[in-house]
Amino acid sequence: MSDDPGRMQTRSPLPEALSTSALREAGLTRRDISNAVRQGRLIRLRLGRYAPEHTPEIFVDAARWGGRVDCISLLAHLGVFVHTHDGPHVQIDRHATRLPPRPARVRCHWRTSSAPATSLAVEVEEALAQAVLCQPARHAIATLDSAWHLGVVDVDGINEVFRRLPRTFQVLRTLLDPRSEAGVETLVRLILRTLGHRAELQVVIEGVGRVDLLVDGWLIVECDSRQFHSGWESHVRDRRRDAAALAQGYCTVRLLAVDVLSRPDAVRLQLQDILDRGPAVPRSGGSGRRPRIDARPRRPTWL
Structure with a gap:
């Protein structure tokens, strides 16, 4: 389906929140910060937290709801295949309190994240593990294949995903194949x-x-x-x-x-x-010889 074979790509850094103290350490005064928000160069997320302009809306919304972008929402943002995107998926710390209101369509995943406190998204391996739990098995395999093929994760990343999952999901590991281009x-x-x-x-x-x-x-x-x-x-x-x-x-x-x-x-x-x-003409018929098939590596060279 794709015109380009899988290869390792450099993972773009995920958006992070900027604290008031970090901005002050960078040389901005409180007035500078207020002016930057008014001019749209900074986006106010919540008290004492900001994001740079052009931060995608899903990350801004998740932060304002008190969480991070998670699961299939993060993967779809990264270009990874997901079968159905049924609304924003957001990770929220299990013991979080006094959270702002959020729309009913938001899917909350209540757990502690291994992502840095300033990150507006969970780690990719964490999102993939959650996506396996959120999707039917076939769709989850397709998501994992896609992430692996695109180079969003490598073999170590795939292994980390399954370390985060219950043992009952380990059988899915044997069904993955990053050669799938879609x-x-x-x-x-x-x-x-x-x-x-x-x-x-x-x-x-x-x-x-x-x-x-x-x-x-x-x-x-x-x-x-x-x-x-x-x-x-x-x-x-x-x-x-x-x-x-x-x-x-x-x-x-x-x-x-x-x-x-x-x-x-x-x-x-x-x-x-x-x-x-079956075939209309047996493959042994006609010229009597098998077609020549290139002996290419069965897996991308970066694995």
């Missing part, structure tokens, strides 16, 4: 697994290119989204790829990301029907 690819891979079929990820086929999934050596599954398949040029490229694959004995099915996300049962039945029928 959350829907993970969801399709898990569907295929329940159907009892082997799916290889990001396989490069000579004359075709890199495909999202190759199932049982003959069925190419591509997960198409509007982001990468909206223009005529992308449609032309895809049709040429499909024709080249068919000439080598492969069948291609293109799944819509929106269907994978909103109609998974229908997608499952579609894949089951295709796989039960």
Whole structure:
């Protein structure tokens, strides 16, 4: 689905609150601070706490509610796949008192955070662990795959996530695969697994290119989204790829990301029907030789 393979990226620092004392130590007087707030260069969060201008609204709101951005809200902000974003998720210290009112749509996670006191968000590993608890297992696996693939966490970070989770969740660790370039690819891979079929990820086929999934050596599954398949040029490229694959004995099915996300049962039945029928031409037929598949590393080199 994505045009760019996974690679480690530098994690951007998360927003932090600025205290009155820190601003004074930086040389600002109380009048300077008041002027900066009035001019919009500082955002007043609560008594004695400020944020720089351009701080995203979700972080400002969470601080004003007495907490930090957490769980799927933080991950969505970082570009990590989450299936459904059902309102702001906010971490609030378990023993916090005299909290300001907050909208009913806010999801509060009451626990002590390991994040610094000045941070407006929890640590990424903490957010991922909470996201596993907040989502169905398949969606949680897709979130973890996405964070790992994007380089938001590395293998040590993934291990830290599972150290924070109850033992009953450890089985999910064996199902992760950071080669998934999009959350829907993970969801399709898990569907295929329940159907009892082997799916290889990001396989490069000579004359075709890199495909999202190759199932049982003959069925190419591509997960198409509007982001990468909206223009005529992308449609032309895809049709040429499909024709080249068919000439080598492969069948291609293109799944819509929106269907994978909103109609998974229908997608499952579609894949089951295709796989039960089998290839129209056995892969051993035709030229009698297996296609050449590039022997690329099965995992990103940064793992």
